[in-house]
Amino acid sequence: MACVTQSLLQCFLYLTLISLLLPTPLVASTFPTSLPGCPDKCGDITIPYPFGTLPGCYREGFNLTCNNSTTPPKLILGKNIEVLDINIATAEAQVLNYIGYDCYKNQTNDVDNYNYPSLRIKALKPFLFSHRRNKFTVIGCYASAFISAYQANGRNYSSGCFSFCDSLSGTTGDGGSCNGLGCCQTSIPQGLNYYEVQWSSGPNDAWSFNPCKYAMLVQEDWYNFSVQDLQGFEFYETNMKMVPIVLDWAIRENVTCLGAHVESSVSSACQSKYSGCDNSTNGEGYICKCLEGYEGNPYIPNGCTDMDECKFPDKYPCHGNCKNTEGSYECSCKEGTHGNATIGNCTKDPQKFPYPARVAIASILGVAVLLGFCFLVVWYQQHRRHMKEKEKYNRYYEMMDNHLRVFSKTQIENATDNYSDAHVLGRGGQGNVYKGLLENNHVVAIKKSKEVEEAQRGEFVNEIILLSQINHKNIVRLLGCCLEVNIPMLVYEFVPNGSLFDFLHRKGSRKSISMGTRLKIALDSAVALDHLHSSISHSIIHGDVKSANILLDANYTAKVSDFGASSVVPVNEIVELVHFSHGYLDPECLYTQIITKNSDVYSFGVVMLELITRKGAVYTDENGEKQPLSTSFLSKARKNEHHEMFDVEIANEESVMEILDEISEIGLKCLSPKGDDRPTMRQVVEELQKLVRLHNNLPGQKIDEEETECLPGETSFSSMSNASGFNSTQYSAVLEIITGAPR
Incomplete structure (x- = not known):
């Protein structure tokens, strides 16, 4: 990739970026910003209290470092987070962070260069990533990336999006919204204090005109899409590897704001006489504010001073005589007129009470009678509608x-x-x-x-x-x-034994489950879905197949439930996507916004992997990170390492391992990226019936056999094409995962 090596050009580009990112103040500040004797600037960046760079100049947790070894000096938060701006009124800090990129040298999976940027501010307790000002943004064609993050309450979070375009002319165009054509965006929740970027692997069909894809958490109103961003490595170089993001900060000291005052005034951060507070909208804590009619820094004594509202007619309108008062202003109509000058409703004073006024009163009474009649008409119409x-x-x-x-x-x-x-x-x-x-x-x-x-x-x-x-x-x-x-x-x-999800994954009631029981549950569930798909006059697409929607009766017979997302259609027709649970999501229907029977097959493939691994559709790996089961198992299978993911309770004999390998093969074919490459539920049932018979012939491992008729009329499962391999999905997705059981 091309790199700018001339030091002078680097300096010029960096100064240009900083000048574009820094906000332009409307008016100069006339109120104090920092404590007496404390530096209030680092280069051109103002340092308002509670922030500071020297001991005694900042509140705990708000210490910054001014690096004077650079030109201009840089204001640093923590170890190496560069600060561009601090806003007291909105309790926000604008900082820089790295851009993630994934570059290809040809159309295959051969990656030329990539990185996975992350930012951890967990130790910086006052700060959280702003869920109002930032968006996770992906730029590129055939670009799929994810954001994995931690929330301050200890929960994990993951989301992502997919951007598609088959040519530069097929994008949203310069200045267009990030709607998935060239770039995509997704919101983040409140409370995040760590995030990292993860790439979805797969071939880059747009390599010839878009060799590099980018992913970043970025200030939403900073980025405007340009077709030029897709070409070469220019976006990364022009922005000097970094983009701005916004951090929300607050006083997070286990106290709250009651009314307009802090719960405990002993250590209140709101020091100005004319200050109040609001509870933080991002995490616990509160922020200080100047009272209405005052402006300045509420965190220092005498920091809030009277505002002259008459100087800001756009915010404080007055279409008459404006007079500033302490904490407010007065707006009166000009002499000889009366009314409300604030809204410009001033009329001339009458010379005397006119005779027509009495006529007006009579008119008002007439209107009141008319309105009463209209009310009766409306009531009668509503009564008739109620009867209908x-x-x-x-x-x-x-x-x-x-x-x-x-x-x-x-x-x-x-x-x-x-x-x-x-x-x-x-x-x-x-x-x-x-x-x-x-x-x-x-x-x-x-x-x-x-x-x-x-x-x-x-x-x-x-x-x-x-x-x-x-x-x-x-x-x-x-x-x-x-x-x-x-x-x-x-x-x-009523089904007494709860859901398959609880049976497999609930820690408090974890039980040993035999291979035979797992096969029985898989076969029961497959037979149910096949019945919905093909055994009745109208085909039913379940639309939300997952372990939480498979219930177990007293004999552990599986029963498919929850048809809240189901769609009833004539056979072989398709319907629009309603909703899916994360981890079971068919990537093809995300791109087409259409669900078919193949969507149920994909989700059932994930359920089969749950049965043999006893891991959730989205599980926590040994590194404490959230991982989708389908992606992890697929990755292991490519390396022939998928045996590592089998549940140790059943992966203890060579004969059982043969059955597990067969189930793995069925599950992976169900997870084929293209719906047409997946087997039908009829074919899945036939293969599971074979495995049940195979398991019944093993010594000491016989399960309760139930009569299951062969299901005719379908091509055998073994004839399904395996050409699709294990390539990752190529479809648009906006996903949101909250730690806990799937909904």
Whole structure:
């Protein structure tokens, strides 16, 4: 790659970058910024208290270093974080950090040069990355990158995005938004104190015109996309390897802001007489502020001084006579007029009370009568609409009575003790699930979904009718519903042993699981999905296959559940993407925004890997970092090291290892990047049936056998093409992971 070697040119570019990043003040400050006798500048950068560079000049945690060995001097936070600006009013600091890059020397995976920048500010307690001002940004064609981070509350976080373009003319264009064509952006949550950039490996089909991809956490309003950023290494060199990011800072001393005052005034950082405080919007703590009508530095005595509002008509409008007062201002209409000068509503004073005023009063009364009549008309129309809605409900109930039981609102409330938290079985993005006890002491699971609009209610009823006709031992059965309220509620059979996710991963109740039981769960789940895909008149795409949505009964028979994301379509049709859980996400449907049966196959492949590794779809590796199971297993398989990831409870015999290898092969084919290269669920069932029979022939490892008929009419699994290999996905994705069980 090309590098600028002339020292004078480097200096010039660096000074240019600094001058562009530094904000231009509107007016000169007339109030004190630092403590008496303390330096208030480092080069051209102002150092306001609570920051400082000398002992006694800063509050604990706000110490900076002024490096005078450079020209101009650099203001340093921590060991080597360069500070560009500090804003007292917004409690923000603008700093520099490195750009991540991934450069290719040809169209294959041959990487010419790359880096994985990171920034840790955990030891700098007052500081957190601003979730309002920064965006994780990826620049390039066929560029996929991720950001892994830690939050101050100890949780891990990961996200990322994908940028696609097949030519320079196929981008969003100069100055365009980062919408995935040439560049993409995603927000970050609050509370982050560490992040690092990770690249998704794969061939670079745009190598000829875009050899380098970039990823960075950057101040959102600083970056504007340019097509030139995709060419060569110019973006990295022009910006001297670094871009600005914004840090939120606050007084984080286990006290809060009550009203406008700090909880404990003994060590309050708000020292000015005319100062108050606000609780931090990013992490714990508070920030000080000058009261309304004052400006300056609230962290030092007498730091907040009266503001002359009359000098700022854009912020404090006055269309008359403006007079500054202590902490405020007065705005009055000019002589001979009256009204509200603040909004420019000043009219001439009347000479006398006019006769037409009495006419106006009568007119007002007439208008009041007219409004009353209009109110009655509106009330009547609403009453008629209510009666029509009641008729619709009656028709819906007549439809439902022919297929499944219809519950009343009162019955649901009695069964759940009025939706008591003690009855909650789980909470998710589609609603809450409660354990209910009916009048006949029959235990059921009641799902209270989010609100459905009236326009969708008819479609919702039709879908319930279709789902009620599914009667399969491996699918949680829908028993009834309630449409009496705006929030629809569904009543399912109760499955006592919880979810497969809890069975595999919940630390508090971890149990030994045999190879036979795992095979049985895999086969049960595959049979259920195949039934949804091909064994009924209308194909059902589940849309959210994951271990948390596979329930286990008392005999550990698997039952697929949670059709909140399901779509009912005619056979062989496709539907728009609704939602997916991270770790199970089909990369192809992220790019196309369309889900198919192949999307369920991909997610089931992840579930199979969970069964043989006993690791979550997103798990914590030996380095304490969050990793997607599909990517990690794929990487190990390329090196023929995937045996290391098998669960040690079952990977103890050569005969079992053969079965594990077969399951691995099925799972990896299910995870093929292209949906057309994946097997159907019918083919997966056939292969799992073979493995069950193989396992049953092993001495001492027989599982409870159930009759499973062969499923005809599909091409054998072994004939599926393996040409796709293990290349990483090439599709747009915006992912968000919060530590904990998948939703």
